[in-house]
Amino acid sequence: MEKLSIVKIGGNIIEDENALNNFLELFSNLDGKKILVHGGGKRATAIASKLGIESKMVNGRRVTDAETLEVITMVYGGLVNKNMVAKLQALNTNAIGLTGADINSIKSEKRPVKEVDFGFVGDVKEVAYNSIDKLIQADFTPVFCAITHDGNGQLLNTNADTITSQVAIGMSHLYNTSIYYCFELNGVLKDINDKNSVVKHIDSKAYQQLLDEGIIADGMLPKLENCFDAIKNGVKTINMGNTNMLTKENDNFTRITL
Amino acid sequence: MEKLSIVKIGGNIIEDENALNNFLELFSNLDGKKILVHGGGKRATAIASKLGIESKMVNGRRVTDAETLEVITMVYGGLVNKNMVAKLQALNTNAIGLTGADINSIKSEKRPVKEVDFGFVGDVKEVAYNSIDKLIQADFTPVFCAITHDGNGQLLNTNADTITSQVAIGMSHLYNTSIYYCFELNGVLKDINDKNSVVKHIDSKAYQQLLDEGIIADGMLPKLENCFDAIKNGVKTINMGNTNMLTKENDNFTRITL
Numbered sequence: 001m002e003k004l005s006i007v008k009i010g011g012n013i014i015e016d017e018n019a020l021n022n023f024l025e026l027f028s029n030l031d032g033k034k035i036l037v038h039g040g041g042k043r044a045t046a047i048a049s050k051l052g053i054e055s056k057m058v059n060g061r062r063v064t065d066a067e068t069l070e071v072i073t074m075v076y077g078g079l080v081n082k083n084m085v086a087k088l089q090a091l092n093t094n095a096i097g098l099t100g101a102d103i104n105s106i107k108s109e110k111r112p113v114k115e116v117d118f119g120f121v122g123d124v125k126e127v128a129y130n131s132i133d134k135l136i137q138a139d140f141t142p143v144f145c146a147i148t149h150d151g152n153g154q155l156l157n158t159n160a161d162t163i164t165s166q167v168a169i170g171m172s173h174l175y176n177t178s179i180y181y182c183f184e185l186n187g188v189l190k191d192i193n194d195k196n197s198v199v200k201h202i203d204s205k206a207y208q209q210l211l212d213e214g215i216i217a218d219g220m221l222p223k224l225e226n227c228f229d230a231i232k233n234g235v236k237t238i239n240m241g242n243t244n245m246l247t248k249e250n251d252n253f254t255r256i257t258l
Numbered sequence: 259m260e261k262l263s264i265v266k267i268g269g270n271i272i273e274d275e276n277a278l279n280n281f282l283e284l285f286s287n288l289d290g291k292k293i294l295v296h297g298g299g300k301r302a303t304a305i306a307s308k309l310g311i312e313s314k315m316v317n318g319r320r321v322t323d324a325e326t327l328e329v330i331t332m333v334y335g336g337l338v339n340k341n342m343v344a345k346l347q348a349l350n351t352n353a354i355g356l357t358g359a360d361i362n363s364i365k366s367e368k369r370p371v372k373e374v375d376f377g378f379v380g381d382v383k384e385v386a387y388n389s390i391d392k393l394i395q396a397d398f399t400p401v402f403c404a405i406t407h408d409g410n411g412q413l414l415n416t417n418a419d420t421i422t423s424q425v426a427i428g429m430s431h432l433y434n435t436s437i438y439y440c441f442e443l444n445g446v447l448k449d450i451n452d453k454n455s456v457v458k459h460i461d462s463k464a465y466q467q468l469l470d471e472g473i474i475a476d477g478m479l480p481k482l483e484n485c486f487d488a489i490k491n492g493v494k495t496i497n498m499g500n501t502n503m504l505t506k507e508n509d510n511f512t513r514i515t516l
Binding site: 083 | 305308309310332335336337339341343344347348352353360361362392405407410413
């Protein structure tokens with residue numbers, strides 16, 4: 001099977017224009033077929049607050065009411081996504097910006113109300129990997145923002161890490177698929193206070209050991225659960241680290257395999 | 259050659275949710291391959307004013323400074339475009355929302371500063387009709403907002419009527435292309451005070467006559483100039499009227515041919 005790379009960047013890169021420009025150059029130089037997924041960052045919160053919309057958080061998670069969804073659609077789907085596409089075009093990457101509504105690529109279901117009503121938040125149900133592949137086969141590079149739809153005309157806010165892993169699982173039907181999760185750290189760290197204590201390789205066995213030793217905890221726990229879910233469902237390799245892992249020289253990041 | 263319809267709607271439809279839903283149903287039911295182009299309307303102005311950005315007008319035309327361009331990118335490229343795509347998906351039209359930056363579809367040039375500096379406004383230079391056709395051949399329905407790019411990473415605000423005619427001229431290399439300009443009136447009117455005085459057919463000769471008689475003036479003049487430019491450059495038919503012209507029963511609109 002042909003190789004496909006799916007790269008995810010978060011708010012820390014999007015908010016820093018130099019970091020974003022550096023990243024987009026690395027992404028453009030990445031060999032082979034590829035997909036970009038981006039989160040939103042604080043831009044949406046800043047614009048919401050200017051518009052007089054308060055950000056509501058429950059248990060540390062944002063609640064997406066109708067007004068917040070509008071801001072997210074404007075900022076992630078418009079401002080961030082389309083500027084990134086324009087910059088990629090300038091780097092000769094033939095990008096196409098997408099939400100999950102476009103070509104019905106990612107269908108989700110509004111999260112059921114239990115203890116908390118998260119509002120217009122969607123959990124991914126179905127990735128139209130054959131449709132996404134039509135874009136890739138046409139030599140276009142999909143750039144997804146963290147918005148999906150329910151198929152009934154409703155856009156939904158969806159976690160960008162989840163979009164990345166679900167799209168990767170879908171594309172694994174057609175490609176030898178790798179994920180690159182770019183984030184602030186150099187990778188999964190043995191010692192959170194030592195940024196150079198990167199665990200370079202984690203397989204299922206090592207993962208269990210790290211869990212037992214309490215090395216994987218807090219914010220890293222859902223990220224790695226998400227990774228192993230993808231790995232068990234067909235994704236070949238997941239790489240976690242800073243954006244420099246996209247350069248060929250660097251091997252100081254975490255590689256996750258089955 | 260196969261038929262292709264390019265439909266343009268303006269702010270009056272976008273701002274009225276019922277009118278928009280009705281239109282999207284008519285558009286979805288339209289036979290054959292098709293493209294939608296939408297303007298922005300007052301939504302951008304309202305959001306800009308909430309964000310404390312003043313709309314600047316020179317000679318009745320909006321000046322697009324950097325802040326205004328951001329709002330336009332958010333509102334046209336995000337909010338309006340992506341909600342329309344989600345609604346079209348619910349109507350089983352496999353829509354894909356685009357700016358001219360996506361797949362490098364519409365390249366433009368920042369308008370040179372003469373008496374007036376219009377700011378980040380682009381005049382269309384090149385339509386990548388073969389790339390747009392890859393989407394159409396994949397059974398996707400392109401939905402363009404009124405944003406283009408300069409190829410160097412800069413998005414630019416571009417008139418939606420111009421985008422429509424330029425995309426139509428491009429697609430005429432591959433298709434028997436018709437334009438539908440949906441607007442408030444039933445068509446070109448002989449008597450501006452009589453909404454039923456529709457001129458049903460205008461060809462080059464009739465156009466000259468209407469010009470001589472002063473029937474075409476003011477706002478209609480640039481619209482029709484734009485139409486005849488498209489007709490002379492390969493577009494087969496241009497229809498002007500309200501959205502009901504998309505129904506098969508209605509013939510009360512203006513049809514323009516060479």
